[in-house]
Amino acid sequence: MAGAGKSTFVQRINSYLHSQDPPSPPYVLNLDPAVSNTPFEPNIDIRDTVDYHKVMKEYNLGPNGGILTALNLFTTKFDQVLDIVEKRADTVDYIILDTPGQIEIFTWSASGAIITDAVASSLPTVVAYVIDTPRTTAPATFMSNMLYACSILYKTKLPFILVFNKTDVRPHDFAVEWMHDFEAFQAALASHQGTTDDEGEPTYMNSLMNSMSLVLDEFYKHLTTVGVSSMTGAGVKEFFEAVDASRAEYEREYLPELQRAREAREKKLGAMKEESLSRFMKDLAVDRERHPAAAEADRWDPQDGNEDEDDDDLDVNIVDRSEDAWPGQYIDVTRMRPRNDEGMAWPRPG
Numbered sequence: 001m002a003g004a005g006k007s008t009f010v011q012r013i014n015s016y017l018h019s020q021d022p023p024s025p026p027y028v029l030n031l032d033p034a035v036s037n038t039p040f041e042p043n044i045d046i047r048d049t050v051d052y053h054k055v056m057k058e059y060n061l062g063p064n065g066g067i068l069t070a071l072n073l074f075t076t077k078f079d080q081v082l083d084i085v086e087k088r089a090d091t092v093d094y095i096i097l098d099t100p101g102q103i104e105i106f107t108w109s110a111s112g113a114i115i116t117d118a119v120a121s122s123l124p125t126v127v128a129y130v131i132d133t134p135r136t137t138a139p140a141t142f143m144s145n146m147l148y149a150c151s152i153l154y155k156t157k158l159p160f161i162l163v164f165n166k167t168d169v170r171p172h173d174f175a176v177e178w179m180h181d182f183e184a185f186q187a188a189l190a191s192h193q194g195t196t197d198d199e200g201e202p203t204y205m206n207s208l209m210n211s212m213s214l215v216l217d218e219f220y221k222h223l224t225t226v227g228v229s230s231m232t233g234a235g236v237k238e239f240f241e242a243v244d245a246s247r248a249e250y251e252r253e254y255l256p257e258l259q260r261a262r263e264a265r266e267k268k269l270g271a272m273k274e275e276s277l278s279r280f281m282k283d284l285a286v287d288r289e290r291h292p293a294a295a296e297a298d299r300w301d302p303q304d305g306n307e308d309e310d311d312d313d314l315d316v317n318i319v320d321r322s323e324d325a326w327p328g329q330y331i332d333v334t335r336m337r338p339r340n341d342e343g344m345a346w347p348r349p350g
Ligand SMILES: Nc1nc2c(ncn2[C@@H]2O[C@H](COP(=O)(O)OP(=O)(O)OP(=O)(O)O)[C@@H](O)[C@H]2O)c(=O)[nH]1
Pocket: 001, 002, 003, 004, 005, 006, 007, 008, 009, 032, 035, 100, 101, 102, 165, 166, 167, 168, 169, 228, 229, 230, 231, 232
């Protein structure tokens, strides 16, 4: 959620990896086009490719529409990002993606899904869901947060770590208790104000939450939980232990499922292609029979000079900053680079 501390957390895990012996600098991607400063220096930054303010102006959008459109435009180039990232995979142990602050823009958009699927199908991937612990102490807020996490887990089907952040302000033991002890959560719900109406009946919200917490009980079994403080660095080591365990889970569960889905999709696509090709060939034969002269004139001439037409050489707009810095370099935030995409013609909807 916005303000949960995602960027601070990225900076913390980045500095943790740098401080290992030997240092293990990660490769960092910033996918938030609207962030003004990041506390780390990303290797690839969406802001180098898309100017969010210009997108808002050009497409006449508000802030959220601007972020979504900027992300969509960036996604059209994501194959290039993946190429760069894959080239680094042998020398870099961790690749970190920081997502936009407006959670639904990433989790519920087509581009968020494309980016997640693309990354997850080429590298072991884990989702870290960062929670603002001090702002999750009310049972209703806790429940909403868990429902959101649940929806992302089921959407991505990826290994998932709940990161209770800001434990320097409020330890996350209450959350662990609520997740493991159904009755403790019920008691917290009951002791919270407004659980019954004027006639002593449970309020709609309270009964809804009671039933929801039963559903969530199943969901909690699939989760790993860690408490961290991005401020002090407490819990970061445990976070990386959870990431390593998730890698095994990715290889055991996600990968076979992915391969099965890919094979099924390719089979279906192959059948569709074959069918439309045979339909096309039939139509062509009928057409040629009816108009033999036109068919003769329509033959492809290899001397035409069209063989140079190759759209593989489209402009390369993705900037790999580590070409002139080292991977995952984190620096003071005043060294942000100017955005420079003057003259870039983005496709317009419709
Ligand atoms: N005390 C404390 N504050 C934290 C911690 N992590 C982050 N913060 C503070 O929480 C605020 C939000 O942190 P950000 O890292 O900007 O959060 P974000 O989720 O990236 O924010 P958006 O990108 O706007 O969604 C900042 O003021 C941070 O200093 C923590 O572990 N402890």
